[in-house]
Amino acid sequence: xxxxxxxxxxxxxxxxxxxxxxxxxxxxxxxxxxxxxxxxxxxxxxxxxxxxxxxxxxxxxxxxxxxxxxxxxxxxxxxxxxxxxxxxxxxxxxxxxxxxxxxxxxxxxxxxxxxxxxxxxxxxxxxxxxxxxxxxxxxxxxxxxxxxxxxxxxxxxxxxxxxxxxxxxxxxxxxxxxxxxxxxxxxxxxxxxxxxxxxxxxxxxxxxxxxxxxxxxxxxxxxxxxxxxxxxxxxxxxxxxxxxxxxxxxxxxxxxxxxxxxxxxxxxxxxxxxxxxxxxxxxxxxxxxxxxxxxxxxxxxxxxxxxxxxxxxxxxxxxxxxxxxxxxxxxxxxxxxxx
Numbered sequence: 425x426x427x428x429x430x431x432x433x434x435x436x437x438x439x440x441x442x443x444x445x446x447x448x449x450x451x452x453x454x455x456x457x458x459x460x461x462x463x464x465x466x467x468x469x470x471x472x473x474x475x476x477x478x479x480x481x482x483x484x485x486x487x488x489x490x491x492x493x494x495x496x497x498x499x500x501x502x503x504x505x506x507x508x509x510x511x512x513x514x515x516x517x518x519x520x521x522x523x524x525x526x527x528x529x530x531x532x533x534x535x536x537x538x539x540x541x542x543x544x545x546x547x548x549x550x551x552x553x554x555x556x557x558x559x560x561x562x563x564x565x566x567x568x569x570x571x572x573x574x575x576x577x578x579x580x581x582x583x584x585x586x587x588x589x590x591x592x593x594x595x596x597x598x599x600x601x602x603x604x605x606x607x608x609x610x611x612x613x614x615x616x617x618x619x620x621x622x623x624x625x626x627x628x629x630x631x632x633x634x635x636x637x638x639x640x641x642x643x644x645x646x647x648x649x650x651x652x653x654x655x656x657x658x659x660x661x662x663x664x665x666x667x668x669x670x671x672x673x674x675x676x677x678x679x680x681x682x683x684x685x686x687x688x689x690x691x692x693x694x695x696x697x698x699x700x701x702x703x704x705x706x707x708x709x710x711x712x713x714x715x716x717x718x719x720x721x722x723x724x725x726x727x728x729x730x731x732x733x734x735x736x737x738x739x740x741x742x743x744x745x746x747x748x749x750x751x752x753x754x755x756x757x758x759x760x761x762x763x
Contacts, residue, residue, distance in 0.1 A: 431694050432687040434702030436478050436680065441705035443471030444556075445712045449733050452720055462664055465671045469664075472559055473676035475709075476614045479563060480621020481628070483570055490574040494760045499567050501756025506749045507560060510710040511540060514554045517714065524721045528552055556713055562611055566618045582626060586619050586640055590647045597651050606659040609651040610669070617677065620644055624684055634688065638681065645677055707741035707749055715740065 447468035451458040461468065486498050515537065517523040518530060529551040530536065539545035540553045543561045552558060573585065593612060600607045620641055626632035649670055656666040687693065701708065715737045719729050 431692060431699060432683055433478055433482060434705075435693040435695065435698040436474055436683055436702070437705040438698040438700070438702030439679075440471040440474035440478065441701060441708040443467040443474070444709060445734070445737060447471070448713060449716055449730055452716065453725060453727075453730060461668065463668055465675065466664065466668050467672075469669070469672040470676045470679075473614070473617060473673055474680060475559070475705075476563075476566070476618045477621040477624075477676070477680045479566065480618035480623075481625045482621075483567070483618075484622055484625045487570070487574060492571060492575065495571060495574075497756050497759050501752045501759075503560065503563070505752035506707060506744060507543070507554075507557065507710060508541060509744065509748050510707075510714070511554050511557070514714055515540075517718065518553060522722065523714070523717050527717070528555055554710065554713065556709060559614070562614050566615050569615060570618075570622070582619070582623050583632070583636060583640055586616075586623065586644065589616060589619060590644060593651060594647060597654055600654055601658065606655060609648075609655045613648050613651065613673070616644060616648065620677075621680075624680075627684075627688070634685070641677065641681060645674065648673065701738065704738070704741040704745040704749075707744040708737060711740050711744060712737045 444467070447457075447461055447466060451461050451468075460466075487495050514523065515532075518525050518528075519532065525531070530553045531551070536545065536550050536553070539548055539550050540557070543557060543564060545552060546558055546561050573580075577585065593609070593616065596607055596612075597609070599605070600609075620637075623632060623637050623640060627634055627637045652669045652673070653666060655661065656664055656669050683693070712733075716733050719733055723729065
């Protein structure tokens with residue numbers, strides 16, 4: 425079970441990171457890709473949704489025999505050491521002008537820097553020094569929700585929990601519609617798909633059934649489609665059309681479901697390249713905008729730069745994984761065992 429889980433999860437992680445990298449590199453170089461991402465399908469969004477589905481599936485493995493202290497240690501050393509390292513590099517490059525400060529709107533102040541290091545700047549309406557970190561603040565929200573569930577609500581069926589959360593989202597949707605107030609349903613939906621990933625975990629460990637998972641997945645996708653209609657059609661959005669959002673989310677959810685079903689059937693996702701890029705996917709996710717912007721901002725565009733960005737991104741991702749991420753995870757594991 426462990427091998428199969430690692431193989432197919434790492435394959436999905438690798439795909440997710442590649443989708444985000446592809447979208448961000450090509451949309452800056454080719455207006456057609458940028459327009460397609462806004463109006464048809466956005467592979468960056470596909471990758472982000474995949475990451476949250478995978479996170480929902482993986483987190484319970486690290487929370488078996490749940491102890492809050494161990495859980496917090498595990499999550500802290502998984503997220504923050506690498507993020508702080510990459511953020512520090514981004515701040516230095518912004519300060520010396522290698523990265524364009526006008527793109528992010530970031531200004532150097534103690535408050536902005538501190539809030540970015542704590543991953544709470546979005547809640548205070550402060551700009552990101554590292555643009556992709558917006559998803560990490562939502563990831564932390566998912567960690568908190570999962571901890572609350574494990575501590576106080578474990579007796580509640582996960583299917584019932586998802587059902588209740590969908591009712592809450594529908595109620596918020598009706599409030600949004602009646603009061604004509606646009607709510608950030610896209611961000612809320614990322615936590616919802618993490619819950620769906622958790623349900624997939626329960627199927628994997630034989631505590632739920634595949635029909636229940638697929639039925640819940642269909643119900644959740646239907647509810648989310650209504651919320652997306654509210655956010656991207658009834659209201660408007662400067663970056664995405666309704667079609668792009670629905671196609672991106674649907675493709676990501678369908679891809680996860682298809683790979684999950686195949687893994688349950690015993691298919692071995694053991695492609696070593698996807699496993700490798702899956703292993704370094706978090707590093708790739710954080711590093712790639714720095715590599716991309718450093719090259720695009722300082723040199724006149726040439727198609728060969730795309731190859732260079734991909735090469736440097738994966739090279740630096742491997743280095744940051746080996747020298748920072750892997751060591752911080754191991755250190756966190758030692759602290760948990762000591763506790």
